[in-house]
Amino acid sequence: MIAIxxxxxxxxxxxxxxxxxxxxxxxxxxxxxxxxxxxxxxFPGVGAAGEAMAYLQEKKxxxxxxxxxxxxKPLLGICxxxxxxxxxxxxxxxxxxxxxxxxTKRFPEKLISEGQLLKIPHMGWxxxxxxxxxxxxxxxxxxxxxxxxxxxxxxxxxxxxVLGTTDYGMTFCSVLAKDNLVAMxxxxxxxxxxGLQILKNFCAWRGGxx
Amino acid sequence: MLSKRIxxxxxxxxxxxxxxxxxxxxxxxxxxxxxxxxxxxxGADEIxxxxxxxxxxxxxxMIDVVRRVAETIFIPFSVGxxxxxxxxxxxxxxAGAEKVSVNSAAVDEPKxxxxxxxxxxxxxxxxxxxxxxxxVSAKIPSGYEIVIEGGRKYxxxxxxxxxxxxxxxxxxxxxxxxxxxxxxxxxxxxNLTKMISKNVRIPVIASGGAGKPEHLxxxxxxxxxxxxxxxxxxxxxxxxxxxxxxxxxxKLIKTRMLW
Numbered sequence: 001m002i003a004i005x006x007x008x009x010x011x012x013x014x015x016x017x018x019x020x021x022x023x024x025x026x027x028x029x030x031x032x033x034x035x036x037x038x039x040x041x042x043f044p045g046v047g048a049a050g051e052a053m054a055y056l057q058e059k060k061x062x063x064x065x066x067x068x069x070x071x072x073k074p075l076l077g078i079c080x081x082x083x084x085x086x087x088x089x090x091x092x093x094x095x096x097x098x099x100x101x102x103x104t105k106r107f108p109e110k111l112i113s114e115g116q117l118l119k120i121p122h123m124g125w126x127x128x129x130x131x132x133x134x135x136x137x138x139x140x141x142x143x144x145x146x147x148x149x150x151x152x153x154x155x156x157x158x159x160x161x162v163l164g165t166t167d168y169g170m171t172f173c174s175v176l177a178k179d180n181l182v183a184m185x186x187x188x189x190x191x192x193x194x195g196l197q198i199l200k201n202f203c204a205w206r207g208g209x210x
Numbered sequence: 211m212l213s214k215r216i217x218x219x220x221x222x223x224x225x226x227x228x229x230x231x232x233x234x235x236x237x238x239x240x241x242x243x244x245x246x247x248x249x250x251x252x253g254a255d256e257i258x259x260x261x262x263x264x265x266x267x268x269x270x271x272m273i274d275v276v277r278r279v280a281e282t283i284f285i286p287f288s289v290g291x292x293x294x295x296x297x298x299x300x301x302x303x304x305a306g307a308e309k310v311s312v313n314s315a316a317v318d319e320p321k322x323x324x325x326x327x328x329x330x331x332x333x334x335x336x337x338x339x340x341x342x343x344x345x346v347s348a349k350i351p352s353g354y355e356i357v358i359e360g361g362r363k364y365x366x367x368x369x370x371x372x373x374x375x376x377x378x379x380x381x382x383x384x385x386x387x388x389x390x391x392x393x394x395x396x397x398x399x400x401n402l403t404k405m406i407s408k409n410v411r412i413p414v415i416a417s418g419g420a421g422k423p424e425h426l427x428x429x430x431x432x433x434x435x436x437x438x439x440x441x442x443x444x445x446x447x448x449x450x451x452x453x454x455x456x457x458x459x460x461k462l463i464k465t466r467m468l469w
Contacts, residue, residue, distance in 0.1 A: 193469060
C-alpha cells in the first residue's frame with residue numbers, strides 16, 4: 001500500500017487524485033503505525049519549512065522518516081518534501097531532517113538570463129537534465145517538462161545525490177536520488193502525463209537500481 | 211529555461227459554460243469538465259475558471275465542478291469570481307484548485323491578499339486586474355486605471371501602483387486584463403502588459419484581445435508577459451492550443467511541446 005504523509009503542509013490531496021487516476025490506492029495519514037504498514041511512502045508538501053518541521057517533530061515523523069529510509073523502502077519527496085529532507089533550509093532558518101547532506105537555499109535576488117531579471121518564484125514549466133538513468137524516470141522523455149513553483153531550491157553537498165538539474169538563471173538540483181530515496185522539486189502530480197508516468201514508476205519501484 | 215504558458219479561460223455560470231465550446235465534428239460542449247479535458251489533451255499549460263454565477267446559493271455547484279476538474283486534469287488550474295474571503299478560498303483550494311484569483315474583493319479590502327498568502331502561500335493567490343486606458347493625471351500617473359464590475363465602475367486606482375502594491379501584499383501572480391482589448395480579437399494591450407511586467411517581480415498573465423497566434427507571440431516577447439490567456443480563438447475552434455503552440459515554437463518562443 002502507498003501512504004502519503006499528511007503533515008499539515010498545504011493541500012496534498014492532488015497527489016492522491018493523481019494516484020487514483022493511475023489506479024493506485026493510497027492513504028493519507030500522519031499516524032506512524034499506519035505508515036509502518038506502507039510499502040511506498042510519498043512525502044509531498046507546499047508551504048514554509050519552519051512550520052512543516054515543527055509539525056513533523058510534534059508528530060515524531062522526522063524520526064520515523066529516518067527509520068523508514070534506513071529500512072530500504074522507497075521514499076518519494078515532492079517540492080517542500082524534497083527541501084526538508086536536507087540538513088537545513090534557509091527558509092525560516094530551519095534545521096531539517098537530514099536524510100541527504102546539504103541545504104535548501106533561496107534563489108539569489110539577482111537572477112538574470114539573457115539580460116533580463118528573472119521572476120521569483122520560479123513558476124511554470126521547465127525541463128530537467130538527468131545525469132544518469134533511474135527507474136523512477138523510466139519511459140519519461142528527456143524533452144518532457146514539469147510544473148515548478150518555488151522560491152527555494154535544494155543544494156545537496158554531495159554531487160552523487162544530484163540526479164537531475166534545471167536551469168533558471170542558474171543551474172540548480174531539481175531531482176535528488178540516494179539509494180531508496182528519490183525527491184523532486186517539481187510537482188509530478190501537476191505535470192500532465194510525464195508526471196503521472198513518474199508516479200507510476202515510483203509505485204512499481206522496489207528502491208533499488210532497477 | 212522556463213516555458214511561456216498558454217492558458218485557456220473558461221467562464222462558468224451555474225455549473226455550465228456560458229458559451230458552448232465547439233470541438234471536433236463541431237460538437238458543442240457545455241460541460242466545463244469536458245472542456246477542461248479537451249484543452250488538457252491539446253496541451254494547455256494551465257486553465258483559468260471564472261465563476262460568474264450570480265446567486266450565492268448556487269456557489270456549491272462550482273465547488274463540485276472544481277472537484278471533478280481536479281480528478282480529470284493533471285495540470286494546475288485556478289478559480290476566480292465570487293471569491294470574497296478566506297473561507298471561499300479554502301473551499302476552492304480543498305476541492306483541488308491550485309490557485310484562486312481575487313479581483314474586486316481585493317480592491318474593496320486589500321488585506322484579503324495578505325490573508326490568503328499567509329494561509330495558503332503566495333503561489334496560490336492571483337490578483338486579477340481589470341484595466342482601462344485613461345488620460346494621464348496626478349491621480350492616475352500611468353494612464354491606466356483599475357475598473358471593477360466588468361468595467362462599469364472606475365475606482366480611481368492607478369493600475370501600476372496597484373500591481374506593485376499587490377506584490378507587496380503577497381500576491382503570487384497577476385492576471386492583467388485589458389477591458390479595452392477584451393473581446394476585440396485585435397491583439398493584447400502591449401504597452402500596459404510591458405509596463406506592469408517590467409515593474410513587478412511576480413509573473414504576469416496577459417489577458418484580453420487574443421485573436422491570432424501572432425498576438426500571443428507579440429505579448430510574450432514585446433509585451434514581456436510570462437503567460438497568455440486565450441478564450442474566443444480556441445472556444446470557437448478557430449485554432450487549437452496545439453496549433454498555437456506549434457506557431458510559437460516556430461517563432462522560437464519556448465512553450466511546453468510534449469504532454
